Amino acid sequence: MSEELSGVLRAVRRRVEPTDAERERLEQAAHEVIGRAEAALEERGIDGDVMLVGSTARNTWIAGDRDVDVFVRFPTAVDREKLEAVGLDIGHAVLPDGHEEYAEHPYVVGEVDGYDVDLVPCYDVEDATAIQSAVDRTPFHTEYLQARLDDDLADDVRLTKAFLKGIGVYGSDLRTQGFSGYLTELLVLEHGGFRSLVEAAAEWHPPVRFDPETHGTATFDDDLVVIDPTDPERNVAAALSTANLARFQHYARELLAEPRESLFEPVDPDPLDxxxxxxxxxxxxxxxxxxxxxxxxxxxxxxxxxxxxxxxxxxxxxxxxxxxxxxxxxxxxxxxxxxxxxxxxxRPAVERHVGPPVHVREHADGFYEKYADSGVYGPFVSEERYVVEREREYxxxxxxxxxxxxxxxxxxxxxxxxxxxxxxxxxxxxxxxxxxxxxxxxxxxxxxxx
Amino acid sequence: MSEELSGVLRAVRRRVEPTDAERERLEQAAHEVIGRAEAALEERGIDGDVMLVGSTARNTWIAGDRDVDVFVRFPTAVDREKLEAVGLDIGHAVLPDGHEEYAEHPYVVGEVDGYDVDLVPCYDVEDATAIQSAVDRTPFHTEYLQARLDDDLADDVRLTKAFLKGIGVYGSDLRTQGFSGYLTELLVLEHGGFRSLVEAAAEWHPPVRFDPETHGTATFDDDLVVIDPTDPERNVAAALSTANLARFQHYARELLAEPRESLFEPVDPDPLDxxxxxxxxxxxxxxxxxxxxxxxxxxxxxxxxxxxxxxxxxxxxxxxxxxxxxxxxxxxxxxxxxxxxxxxxxRPAVERHVGPPVHVREHADGFYEKYADSGVYGPFVSEERYVVEREREYxxxxxxxxxxxxxxxxxxxxxxxxxxxxxxxxxxxxxxxxxxxxxxxxxxxxxxxx
Missing domain, CATH: 3.30.70.590 (Poly(A) polymerase predicted RNA binding domain)
Known part of the structure; x- marks a missing residue:
């Protein structure tokens, strides 16, 4: 193992690890949001619960990140229309200056103590295969990872995220088509750390398939398949594009061959005039x-x-x-x-237009008559066919x-x-x-x- | 049957039929050549014979044609070297101002009474399948047709030749790749005349096959196959190109749809400056x-x-x-x-050059290293591959x-x-x-x- 790589990783680790003070501030903000949401639930007499999800819940956020994702889980007895209405109502109560956004159903986005807060209502389903909406899955992902990511692995998740951001393939949105946070964490968990992940990735021959819980039931066409540990029928890497997987492999090799911190730092080129x-x-x-x-x-x-x-x-x-x-x-x-x-x-004023074989008389006669006096070049005979050079439309x-x-x-x-x-x-x-x-x-x- | 077509054919027939005086002059010239050749054979003590071949022999030449083809047939006992030497010797004796040309073996070309005379030595083989050189076949062709072409058919052969010349597809040389005289005569014989030939040709669906003697043994890839009546393994139409067969079909339809004499007259376009x-x-x-x-x-x-x-x-x-x-x-x-x-x-200064898939590491590494610092655009990743835009050579x-x-x-x-x-x-x-x-x-x- 290269000393040089170890040095680079140490330096990046220092940069991406939140300070104790930073952690404390975020925990306070999260606590504040959760407290407000629980109060709002109780005020409305709803038997739900409130859960911190995402990288803040799993201690895998990168220093400087300011996202807090809080889910409010409703009993499945509540119908969807009510969930949406009450969800928004609670959202506005928790985030008085917030605004609504819409994914599979609407939710409220706002700010608390300088943090960007998403307050998302979902159903408290029995397991991830019983979801009524995609967001219902998230709490299961958080629970699965919280139970498995120790501090060392969480460190390596941060490193991996920084690398994926640095090379421009982090994010499963349809613009980026890269690696989601959940996918990143599962890959680190599967490989036992950042370094073993990039060493493996450098040699991958897609299609590559991982199934951490060995329970996968479906097959997928994707180049990278990571079966969701909480749902045997789902590929967590479905949004990843072929090119972004190839990029990850390319930069994994780059990092191993020539370790450098710059690979963990996205570079925007200088604009051209x-x-x-x-x-x-x-x-x-x-x-x-x-x-x-x-x-x-x-x-x-x-x-x-x-x-x-x-x-x-x-x-x-x-x-x-x-x-x-x-x-x-x-x-x-x-x-x-x-x-x-x-x-x-x-292109030239004319284009070649190949007609039917001369011997297929019913078509050949029609073609010849159509073009014979139409001002085109030809018809002439090329091999067994009529050909004209007619005016090009564009x-x-x-x-x-x-x-x-x-x-x-x-x-x-x-x-x-x-x-x-x-x-x-x-x-x-x-x-x-x-x-x-x-x-x-x-x-x-x-x-x-x- | 169109009156108009009959009128056109009558007019063309008049134009292409040699006059009695013209026939007589040609017969005299042919007679002269044959006489000289027989004398030369006798002087040399060779037991051969002399034969007028080609269209002059079969009365299928067109008014104005000035070609006389005479073959001198040697016994097969004469070896090839001697045949060539004596053949040329006799050729020069018959045509004192002649010069040598070379097909499969050499022969002499000259002029007698204003006619262009070819004097060609060949072997007097038993039948056309026993030939020692392609020219040995010609006398058999002449004999076959002489026995079958009456004056009416000979008339129609002349019409057909005029038509094929008019539309530019007469001649089996490798420049023209058209219809040979022998092929023309066999087609007229097979269809019983010019008009029935063009009526049939207008509807042909190549491949078209004729076998006048129903003795063909070989198969051919050609679009038109006419089995040589004197050789079951030979396609007389082998030299005809696909395009020229299509042209013949096209103009056959033209003639039937809109009969006109101009189709029997080759038109050279006026030269452009x-x-x-x-x-x-x-x-x-x-x-x-x-x-x-x-x-x-x-x-x-x-x-x-x-x-x-x-x-x-x-x-x-x-x-x-x-x-x-x-x-x-x-x-x-x-x-x-x-x-x-x-x-x-x-083309632009650059061209796209697609490399190997990134995951095929042994090729991918080599490609990337070759181009990484070579001043090209890229390498970048497109789908699963490396791509560069490198300088275009031309x-x-x-x-x-x-x-x-x-x-x-x-x-x-x-x-x-x-x-x-x-x-x-x-x-x-x-x-x-x-x-x-x-x-x-x-x-x-x-x-x-x-």
Whole structure:
């Protein structure tokens, strides 16, 4: 085992471990929230209980994290409508300045003593396979891990989270498609620590499967499968993308080969200005084109899948029309951008159109008659078929993107309705102006890392 | 049956039928040649015979044709070396101003009374399956047809030949890849005349097979199979290309749908001048590139297959490098030209290069190390693989065609050695200058007919 790696890990450990004072402050805040929630339950005569969940409950939070997740568990006899109403009511009582958010059902988010508090109602079900809503699972996860993560493992969970954040693959939201906190903790538990996890990951040959409780009943197509110890039919790693698993493997090797603290620290590239963006595309000799539009008003977990779907759809459209896409990316802020970097931005006035075999007379006659006096080149014979060179419908990628053809491909629903209202197509040097809003994203795009 | 078609055929028949005076002149010339050849045989004490073959022998020649083919048949006891030596000796005796040409063995070509005479030595074998050289077959073909073609059928053979010439598919040489005279006569015989032949051809569904003597033993991959009545193992239509069979079917339908004499008259398009060629490519919006070189000193049957092979090889090379070829053609005169019309003549400075899956560590590590500090974009991760965008070797089609990469593809042997010595690459407007030598060919290329 490398001394160098040990030194790096010691240094990172120091950085990510909360101080005693920090722990105490968080415990006080959590205590305050739990006390308020219990009082609110009692006031309303409900036979529920209150539970601290997540990394704060498991002592696996990273120094500087300011999240407190508290679940209020209702008896299953309470119907869903009442759970939602009372859940929000309690939420507002606990967090008077809070606001509502919506996952599978609504909950209240607010601030207590400088901590970001989520107050989530759920059902107190018998076990995780009997859940009525996804959030009902969380308390079981907390109980399972609390019973198994000692202080050393909790230390290593922090290290692992810092590493995953540093390399950009932490978070199971649909934008990141990375490792959830629960998945991270299960992997550390399974491998007995951070170092043995990265040593194993460096050699994984996906599909890789772990089943800590040896009770898995279903099969999964995913590259990484970690059967939920509290639910034999669930893959905890379902949200992890193929690329992010590969990235984790890549950086695991990097860390072992050349240990360094920087791998535990996310680096945002310096933003590029419009001129630098133009110069970069010039150097690559490609033609960038961008479809820009007002960002649909959606939560990120809805927005990013829609952007990805739209990006794929339009990329396919461009490719099919001969405008070869080298790479593509979607960015979103106030405006959204679908960026396509083209190898070919222009095609000739004519395109080859291959007709039926001459000997298949019923089709051949129709084809020949259709084109014989239509001003195309041909029909001529190539091998056994008629061929014409007819006028190409879209001579440039810009013409294609400005046409209604983009609505013939699969787009995200809200992206589609936004594009129908209005959108702008930027091409070539004009794409540089995107740097005003997306200078950092463009810097990352133009200097891609694993 | 259309009156109109009958009228057209009557007119063509009048045009292609030799006059009595013309027949007489040809018979005199043939008689003269045969007489000289018989005398030469006798002088040399050889027990051979002399035979008029080909269309002049079968009365199927077209008015204006000036070809007389005479075969001198040697006993099989004569060894090949002697046959060649004596054959040439007799050839020069018969045609004192003649010169030698070479097919499977050498023969003499010359002029008698204004007719082009081929004097070909061959063996007097028992039947066509016992031939020692391809030419030994010819006398059997002549005998077979002489016994079966009456004057009406001979008339229709002339009509058919005129039609095949008119539409550009007459001749089984490797440049034309069309219908040989023998194939034409067998098809007319098989169908009982020109009109029934074209009516049948309009409906053919290749592969089409005829076996006049019902003695065929072999199977063939060709689209049209006509088993040689004098040799059960030979397809008389083997040299016919797929495209030329399709053309014959196309024009057969044209003739039946809209009978007109022009279909029996080959039209050479008016040559284009350089300016018109440039304007035509401009209008198409393509980029023409041409590889030009001194034409290798070969007979056409060697030259054209080599040009086609080279054209295919370089076309594939261009396509594989992203210089999409819309159409290509080879021309030959004093110089030879391989012309490629490109949809894409230029690619970016970079190209996508997909590496191994990250999890296949032995390959992945090597790939990553090779590219990590090499100035490429990346390596980055796309799905499960490493990808880099590296410098493209050939940025333009011209660079590619001027490089040694053209020698990595299959070229005709003599074309390859010529290109190794010297060749020129013309691109864009410069291709217009080819019109000085190939104005007619370019006119045909730019206004393609079936």
């Amino acid at each position: 419009p001129e630098a963006v133009r110069a970069a595309f010039d150097e690559r000799g490609t033609t960038p084109v961008a479809v820009t539009f007002e960002t649909p008003d959606l939560v990120e977990d809805d927005l990013y899948p829609q952007l990805e779907k739209s990006l794929d759809g339009i990329r396919g459209l461009l490719d099919r029309h001969g405008f070869d896409v080298l790479r593509a990316a979607a960015f979103a802020g106030e405006h959204a951008v679908l960026l396509f970097e083209l190898e070919v931005a222009e 001579h440039t990628a810009t013409e294609l993107l400005e046409s209604d053809a983009i609505f013939d491909v699969a787009l995200g629903t809200d992206v589609e309705s936004t594009l129908e209202t209005t959108h702008t197509v930027l091409v070539g040097a004009a794409v540089g102006t995107l740097a005003e809003s997306f200078g950092r994203e463009l810097a990352g795009y133009l200097d891609p890392k694993p | 350089p300016e018109a060629v440039r304007a035509a490519f401009d209008e198409r919006g393509t980029t023409p590139v041409a590889v030009t070189f001194e034409t290798p000193d070969l007979v056409e049957d060697d030259l054209y297959p080599q040009l086609e092979k080279s054209l295919d090889g370089i076309r594939g090379l261009l396509d594989r490098h992203g210089f999409d070829v819309l159409r290509a053609a080879a021309f030959a005169g004093e110089h030879a030209v391989l012309l490629f019309e490109l949809e894409v003549a230029e 940025h333009t089609a011209t660079e590619l065609l001027e490089s040694d990469a053209i020698f990595d593809v299959a070229l005709g042997t003599d074309v390859e050695s010529t290109l190794e010595t010297t060749h020129t690459v013309l691109v864009g407007a410069a291709v217009g200058t080819l019109a000085e030598s190939f104005g007619r060919e370019l006119a045909g290329y730019l206004d393609p007919k079936p």
